[in-house]
Amino acid sequence: MNGPLRRAGVVVMILFGLLFANLNWVQGYKADEYRNSDFNGRVQVAEYERARGVIEVGGKALADGKVTTGELKYLRTYPFKSEFAHVVGYKPVNLAATGIEKAENEFLAGTSDRLFGDRFRDMFTGEETAGGNVVLTLSLRAQDAAVKGLANNDVGSTRGAAVAINPKTGAVQAFVSMPSFDPNPLVSHDTNAAEAAFNQLEKAKDSPLKNRVLGEVLPPGSTFKVIDTAAALENGLTPQTNIPAGPSYTAPTSGTPIRNAASSVCPESQVTLAEALRESCNTGFAQLAVRLGATKIKDKARAFGFEDESLTVGNLDGSGLPVAASRTGTIQNPDGGDDPAALAQSGIGQNNVRMTPLQGAMIAATVANGGERMRPYLVQQLLGPDRRTISTTSPKKINNPVSATVAAQLQDMMVNVVEGGTGRNARINGYTVGGKTGTAQDGGDPNDHGWFIGFVLKDGEPISAVCVLLERATAGGSAEAAKIGGDIMEAVIADGGGN
Amino acid sequence: MTARTTPAASPAVTGEMPRIRMSKSRRNAELGLLLFAMALITAYAATVEATMLDSVTPDFWIPAALVSLVFLGLHIVIRFLAPYADPALVPAVALINGLGVAFLRRIDLGRADAADRANFPIFAGDGGRQLAWTLLAAIMAAGLLIIVRDHRIVSRYAYTLGLVGIVLVMIPAVLPSRYSEINGAKLWILIGGFSIQPGEFAKLALVSFFAYYLVRKREVLSLASRRFLGIDFPRGRDLGPVVAVWLLSLLVLVFEKDLGTALLYFGMFVVILYVATERVSWLIIGLLLFFGGATLAYSLGASIGGPFANFYDRVQIWQDPFADPYNAGYQPVQSLLGLGTGGLFGAGPGGGQPTKVPDVEDDFIFAGLGEEIGLFGLSAFLVMYLLIVERGLRAGLAVRDSFGKLLAGGLAFTLGLQVFVIVGGVSGLIPLTGQTTPFLSAGGSSLMANWLIIAMLLRISDAAGRPVTGSASAQGDGPAGPPVKLHGAPTEVIRS
Incomplete structure (x- = not known):
């Protein structure tokens, strides 16, 4: 009987070996998964x-x-x-x-x-x-101004966003999503x-x-004209170059005519580029886009941050809040060539162009910062439990979407928009404010999205750049957005902003 | 003290019968190991208090000291009544049992309000109760050693024991659920506040009966056979007893809704049958029958439900406990998460949250321990269990009579199988079943029954280690008198 008894001992050893192997699996291999499981209340x-x-x-x-x-x-x-x-x-x-x-x-x-x-x-x-x-990095005052501005808008918008960043560093100064x-x-x-x-x-x-x-990506409307203008300036045009305009423009392949927001906007057949931006001339920019071609528009948009799927806002050393990618969308015919109708619509920020409010603020900030695009961030400092400084964020440049010369030209043109064009509501006494409004049609809804992107300078030094979005606003949405944008920038100034 | 070990010189040097050299009493080794085990338990209790209370109370050593006293008492009884018994068995079991008591006290502390922990009474809660059960279990073990002076006496009452075993197994099945069911398994007798698990005691009785029956029938079962595929298969009519036990197991499975107990009884029987007949065919038949039965029960549970539904559910939960992590799978999920959280080294005694696992003081004690002592600690526990089982089997190897071999082999294997069934269930290796973890789980039935098994193994290993006295004169008549002087070596034993 001793043979079978010994074999029974071997069987017990095998059974215990199985237990041991399984415990290795549970406590070794799977340990991290179990420890961090959502069902685990222990940790x-x-x-x-x-x-x-x-x-x-x-x-x-x-x-x-x-x-x-x-x-x-x-x-x-x-x-x-x-x-x-x-x-x-x-x-x-x-x-x-x-x-x-x-x-x-x-x-x-x-x-x-x-x-x-x-x-x-x-x-x-x-x-x-x-x-x-x-x-x-936030400014309490700017945040307050943004919250109040959005909440008290008089264009009936219940959804929207406002963000302000320091153009020189990329530090976020205000960050509000409505409703909260x-x-x-x-x-x-x-x-x-x-x-x-x-x-x-x-x-x-x-x-x-x-x-x-x-996370909200919506058609940017006329704010996208800043990108068109940047592309045009980099391709030999100047602010004084005359471009074709007119009360209506129909792309070569499409029957839908593009019109201006009002009949008083650029009815003449030729306007200067600066004039077109100041008045937000749709027919001018639609034709400009077709003239430049989809590739140049897309490239410039990409340089400003469109199509970036990996951007996060938080700590520049590590992780942060993920940012949805802004898109220029398809502007091509099925045969691969440019689709002029789509290109004309994309040039005025419609068709498949989509932008996040943060991207809008980054465009304004880049223009204000002499063409240097800084990476936005929210974490200024990490302090230990005893409040010793463990790290302080040092700003990081991403790229130069436009040269300093072009940036300066864009600044002047955008300042014109606020001083004598569609963005008058954003003016701040004693400061140089530039910007661009946008009214974006989206689907069949009669209420459009009102946009404003802008910046404020003091003696040529940028202090703040904002983007305000009022979704589904009644008439005057973009003007209201410009007013809120001005208020936010004013609050940044009052908070000693820009530093 | 007494029974000072004999010098290893002696005539055995001639090499004629080397096995006779086992005639050595190693009670001092046992005492040393026991003291070491008790020191470990005391250290464990101190660590628990240091972690949970941030300080060690002046009374921390009392439960460990009480456990030590109980086992030292048992040690003295063994010195007198089973001087040649295996010296590793009692210290190994005492270590597990003592750590179990300390861990249960740790659970009590965890469940008490933080403010009351420092003053938690020693005799309260599961820990205090387990302390009392330990005393009772040790007394029963000593009692068995006192009453059963020779394990062969047991064979005289084999049929009685067999009947008692079957009755014990069947009681919970026939009782109304109200008096027998806990957590879906009908394994209990619930009277007033007390609960007894008769199946635990049935193991010892049934193994005794099987051993006796198979010693008698082994010739028939092993010789009369037909050859098929190179393996000797028994005749159809000799299958009777196997089929009977198989049916008994299935009845347990169906009416007591417990896979573990069924697996335990059936595995126990098949192994004793195999050891008795030395026929591999019995193992094959046994395995086929068991897996066939389990598959049948599973498919019946899936199709008609009824009494098989519980088994079906358990298999489903086992396959994917995370499918329903808050209801059906809650317990196994928390068990796995506890084990995983412990990782390799564990959170340290008192450093985890074992109370997150329901029933951590009972079926799931291994998961609770694993969270705090980690893979290394649990491996040490497995080694201790393995040591106990292999020592038991060794007693079977060394003892000279067939009944003793079968009894020791069956008991030791059953113990190992039970550890496998419950630890495997808790760690997700096999479907979970309601077995207690031997010597660890809170509860008197399990502790007493398993200590009785250890006492029986001690008795058999004592018989195996006892010096051979020329002729087997004192057969079946209590202990074979005082061990006479052997080979001129002065072996002195004080008669009880």
Whole structure:
């Protein structure tokens, strides 16, 4: 009987070997997946043991924490409620995090390698030193102005966005998506209540959870003429070059005539390029686009940031909030050649051209900054739990979409738009303001989208560049957008902006 | 003390019968190992308190000391009543049992309010209860050693034990669910606040019966056979007992809704049958029958449901626990997440959140432990279990009578199989079944029954290690008297 007994022993060893192999699989190979699983509440409890870092602007906390008596020790709070919701985001217990809360999660939670020293010290002291603090680039005043401006618009728009950036650095000064939401209920430790609040927001009218600054892509309308103008100036035209205009233009292959916003706009057969931009002359720019060809327009748009699918706004060293790509769309016939009808429409920012508000602000900022396009960012500084500086963002240039000469010409032309053209509402006393309005038709809706992109200079030095979008506005939407844009830039100036 | 080991010199040097050199009492080795185990348990308890309370209370050592006292008492009983028993068995089991008590106390602390933890009474909660069960289990083990002086006595009561075993197995099946069902498995007798799992005790009785029955029938079962595909298959009429046990297992599966217990009984029987007959064909038949039965139950569960539905559901959950992570799959999912969170090194004793897993004090104790001691800790536990099982099988190898071989082999293998079934279930290797983790899970039935098995293995290993006394004179009549002087070596044993 000893033979079979020995074999039974071997069988037991094999069975235990299987257990051992399976435990290796579960605790070794799959360990990370299980540890970070959405169904795993353990890591969370540990995460909530440590005070999460503060997200702040100008000494004011946008995201803070308070001690509770529950299983999860720290409750996240957002003192400004809806005002910074789309920038700061939220860090819920069971739902997915968003915004800076998500992008800088490791640093805020204290698990980042940059806080290794703190964790190492904790091992000996047995304390839970708080996570790191994140200082944002925003201006409280500009943010206020943007929120109020959008909310109080008198053109009936319920959705929109406003963003301001420092043209010299790319630092974001204001960042508002309308409508917004209060993130506090979403981070409730009562996960059922949090989920209910989330579901309610998700179903709410005008989708408040949507980040329109980075995620809304709409036809840019006449703001796109800045790109056409840049392409024209780089291809031998000057602001004084006469271009064909007229009350109506029909592309060679299409029967739909392009008209101007009013019969008083460029009815003459020839206008200067500067005049065309100032009055926002559709027939002029449609013909200009056809003359330049799709490739030149597309290339210039790409140089300004269109088609970029990988841009993020957050920390220049790492991750951030993803930005939807702006598009110029197809401007070709099926045979591969230019489609003049589509090209004429694309030249005035219609057809398949789509732009995010952030992209609009970047165009204005690049023009204001002498043709240097800076990468936008939100995180100014990372501070340790003891508020020592761990890193300060140094601005990064992306490229030069236009030469300094062309940029200067564009600046002058855009300043004309504000001083004597469609963008008068954006004027600021004592400062040089330039810009471009846009009214974009979108689908069959009689209410168009009102756009404004613009910048403000002081003694030739750029201070701020904005983009304001009012979706589905009644008549005068772009003029209202220009007014809000002016208010935001004024608030940046009042906040000592530009630095 | 007593029974100082004999010098290894002696006539065995001639090389004639080297196996006789086993006649060595190694109680001091056992004592040393036991003290080491107790030191580990004390250190574990201190670490738990340091992590959970941020300080070690002055009383932290008391549960560990009480456990130590119980096992030291058992050790003394063994010194007198089974001096030649395997010295590794009791320390290995005591280590697992003691860590189990300490871990259950850790669970109690985890469930208590943070403010009350420092003053949590020693005899409260699952940990305190387990401490009491440990005392009772050790007393029962000692009692078995006192009453059963020779394992062969057991064979006299084999049929009685077989009947008792079957009755114990069947009681929960015939009781109304109200008195027998916990978590969908009808394995219990629930009276008042007490719950007994009779199946745990049935194992010992059934193995004794199988061993006796097969010693009697082994010739018929192993010799009368037909050859097919190069393997000797038994005659149809000799299949009776196997089929009977198979049916019994299936009945357990269907009426008690428990795959683990069914697998345990059937595996136990097939292995004893195989050891008795030395016929591989029995293993093949057994495996075919088991997997055939399981497949049948699965497809019946899928098509008609009824009593098979529970088994079907369990297999479904096993295949993809994350399909329904908040309801049906909640327990296995939390178990896997706990194990994964522990990773290689674990969160440290007291550093995890084992209470996230429902039933962590019972079926899922291995997952709770795994979160805190990691893969390395669990591997150490597996090695301890493997050591116990292999030591049990070794007792079977060394003992001289067939009944003892079958009994030891069957008991040890059953223990190993039970560890496989529950740890495999908890870690997602096989469908989850309601088995207790031997010596770890909270609960008296399991602890007592498994300690009885250990006592029986001690008794058999004592018989195996006992010096051979010329002729087998004292057969079946209690212990074979005081071990006489052997080979002139002064082996002194104090008579009880």
